[in-house]
Amino acid sequence: MISKASATECFVYITLPGETSAVTAGKFVLSQNARNDALGQFVYRSKYLEDPRAVEIDPVELKLSKRTYETVRLNGVFGALRDAGPDYWGRRVIEKHAGKAQFGELDYLLESPDDRAGALDFGVNTEPPAPKRQFNQTIDLEKLQALADAVVRDDLPNDPQAQQVQDLMLLGTSMGGARPKAVVQTDGALWVAKFNRADDSWNNTRVEYAMLRLARECGLVTPESRIETVGGKDVLLVKRFDREKATKGYTRARMVSGLTILRSEEAPEARQNWSYPVLVEELRRIVEEPKKDAKELFRRVCFNALISNTDDHPRNHAIIAQEKNWKLSPAYDLTPSTPVSLERRDLALDCGDQGRYANANNILSQHARFLLDRPEAEQIVNDMKAQVERAWYDTMRSHGVSEQDAERISTAFVYPGFSL
Template sequence: MRTSEDQSCYVYLQLPGSMDVVICGRFLQQDGVGRFVYGRSYLANPRAVELEKFELPLRPGTFETARLGGIFGALRDSSPDAWGRRVIERQLGRVDLSEIDFLLNSPEDRAGALSFGTSPTPPAPVHQFNKVLRLDLLLEEARRVEQELPLSGHQVSDLVNPGSSLGGARPKNVVEDEEGLWVAKFPARGDRWNNAAVEGGMLKLASECGLRAAVSKRTHVAGQDVLLVRRFDRERVDGGYLRHRMVSALTVLRADENPQDRSKWSYILLADELKRWVGNPDEDLRELFSRMVFNALISNIDDHPRNHALIAPGPTWSLSPAYDLTPLPQVSLERHLAMEAGSTQHRRATRQNLMSECGRFRLSKEAAHHLIDTMKAIVSARWRGAIKECGGTDADLMAVSRAFDSEGFEYTHYGA
């Protein structure tokens, strides 16, 4: 039986624009209820910033939550993703880990600026990372984890370094080269196409459509392609890396993670929240609308709230670069997104539905139509070339072809 002491931890934060890591508070999780208290010394620090703008504002007192089993969204966003949890369970030989166990056993290169521990003294910033040159070893260990084979002991500690907590179940690791830190996304069992080429192509295509997309590059390791996506929550400086606060749209929306409850999985509700959260809402609202359109045009049905995020390099929050852009070919002629995209057809990926609430994104009908028209033309003309330029083959193009140029974006569907 775990004690309440076992279910608590200190929370540390690397201050914005600084290498200084300070203790900011303490988190206790007990009987499905989470409690967090900012430390007095942190509240007195003129450089202190909130962990989360509305659920954990910077003030004294005890904050409580019963959401997500009693963990605050900003803390859950720092916890490992599905792949990271799988790796940690394998390393510890346990499947009964609590959320605090995952927080305490995950690496310090987690997403965002938070760290966790059992001592009031914060850890020093991490300076050592796996190198891109070691990708072949990391790829082999990822294969062993995925296939539930015995691990090569010398690599286990390195593999428990699974990268951003805002991804999913795909095998990954954080690696470093002369340019900075990257999330290396390895091939997975069951891939029907070259994921590095296709996802890399979509990030490239998104950038060509004018979106703020994560920087990526492809590398070839042990006969396989690996996609490297640059960490946008880190900034390389002399002496290490600045860490930027980061929260998922799941936290911003105060939504449930379970796909069976999508009541708050909504681009429209997220647009409303951006007006409260970000420093430049007009810019970020246009960006969010454009991402919604792009996901519709490439049949990305993995656009759930954990695949959108806000980032804060300083005191102000903004929409993070776009990431995890993956097309999924559909047999049905109808296309649906993971999040609600309009008021007329809910999650349907059609011009009519995307246009129905464009005003909530502070866009006129003319501006919204123009965005859709421009992006539709670029995606239709360039998706093949973008994938090929990232190493895709004709077989890869054939495998994903049904994700593109779907019906529903003609003006006739809007009644225009």
């Protein structure tokens, strides 16, 4: 448990490619500058820089170097470190477990369990601790669902010694998004288990599962997924693409979000900097196969527009590196919405000359920045529109979405404004 005073420094550990245990990459210090702004400083450890296996923490801000990196953005926390921290749901779990709501940014990093996304970990000791290598099993899903329900209802004991509170950190904290989740181990792999909420308008787990399948039918790269039904409730399992089973544990891929690539943040005033054309240009400078990944990102923009996924914010895009080179991660968090307007719907990021407008002509207006010529881009848009129009209902129903839920969501798909 962290001390009452917020932490101001920590060591940053990294699991190198092909390894299952971490080494110390460097030290991070959070202080204030002369103007009382939060100032973050990071320096790589000399021993790490001398290691021939050393890899950069991220290709945007923290490249391998002897220099001391500094930032006043994001309350002094570098983007790649923030990406390894807990999401909204994870912060809520940590706060409930600790019995308080006042945490500094570093405290969240230090309090997160080993399920965090990517290859980083954090601690107060110079050398990293041994990995715990203990994970929930699918037989724990009913218990985890009950814990998630209790967090959503704000119905947990205040006593930090209570068993429910002690069990709370079994839930996932760092895999993106605000929905209840946990990490489980089954079939020799790690999976993110996503739970429904009592106040959901439809069976979200079934619908998201169907969207992952529909995305594959449209040619997108998505992680392996499946549905488990436990205690009469559906749980979506999505295989983690930042972990691979090895003899002594799990190797870990580095992971950096689109938010970090854009050098942006989640505050409303920063959203003017959220842009798919800018994201793809930055992506092209980083990844090993720019043309392949640029085309894949273009397809995702089209798919998000066609299913009215208006929650396609930059943290729902990422690059990963299982070895030294970076690539676009599989698509994740693909969820439809049902805005009232039939003429205009907006994505979370600008996607063309008309800003965030989820419209075919708007998306096509920036085709060149995705390294596509106009005819190829038009073919992608037309083919995907036809596929979603033709298959969304059958895909939903064949993957367990009820007829009632399919009807509720029907206006999400190929809304009229897409083709205006």
